[in-house]
């Protein structure tokens with residue numbers, strides 16, 4: 001895969017099979033191609049620049065209508081973007097769910113306290129880019145959105161900054177509980193995040209360097225993660 005014709009390939013010879021419900025960690029130095037893997041799965045890249053095949057449940061993602069594909073996937077980005085609009089719009093943009101379902105989703109991510117105790121609170125305004133919410137709260141709102149959507153696959157780009165330890169643990173615990181029967185792919189910048197994964201993908205220069213259980217990966221590649229975190233902390 002490359003971002004545009006004429007540019008170098010950023011993903012090469014990727015051959016992966018992930019089982020349903022597997023919890024997969026993805027590690028690798030900055031620029032290794034971790035986020036590009038997510039972009040390819042969401043079909044965010046011009047398909048003319050992607051060769052090879054990605055299948056979900058046996059279906060080539062190129063043959064699945066885009067809205068259908070994206071309804072099966074949820075992403076919690078490193079820096080979540082909220083939209084100017086109501087809280088409800090941010091977790092349920094297509095108004096597919098009832099107020100009660102939205103409130104339940106907010107309750108499961110322990111955010112119900114940020115709104116008043118009735119459905120009017122769902123109409124509370126979110127400022128442009130979510131600037132009236134902390135990064136942790138923005139991530140929790142993304143988790144609430146994913147809980148509502150009941151996506152089969154959750155893709156998480158772990159936040160490296162601006163999320164305190166308590167919020168970070170809350171996010172991880174809610175995800176572990178609410179998505180235990182789903183497939184989860186986590187781009188991890190800290191080793192403890194992936195230590196509980198079923199398997200870990202190690203990426204290097206657009207390729208898969210290793211793919212194995214944590215017990216085999218962590219002793220071998222711990223240094224990669226430190227390099228990656230250092231770089232992220234500088235940015």
Ligand SMILES: Nc1ncnc2c1ncn2[C@@H]1O[C@H](COP(=O)(O)OP(=O)(O)OP(=O)(O)O)[C@@H](O)[C@H]1O
Nearest residue numbers: 003007010028029030031032033034035036037228
């Ligand atoms: N929109 C883009 N256009 C062109 N090249 C890009 C684009 N996004 C990423 N790249 C290139 O693709 C390669 C892989 O980047 P990617 O963001 O996937 O790495 P990463 O492993 O997620 O890194 P990080 O840990 O820093 O987020 C890099 O060489 C990067 O410069």
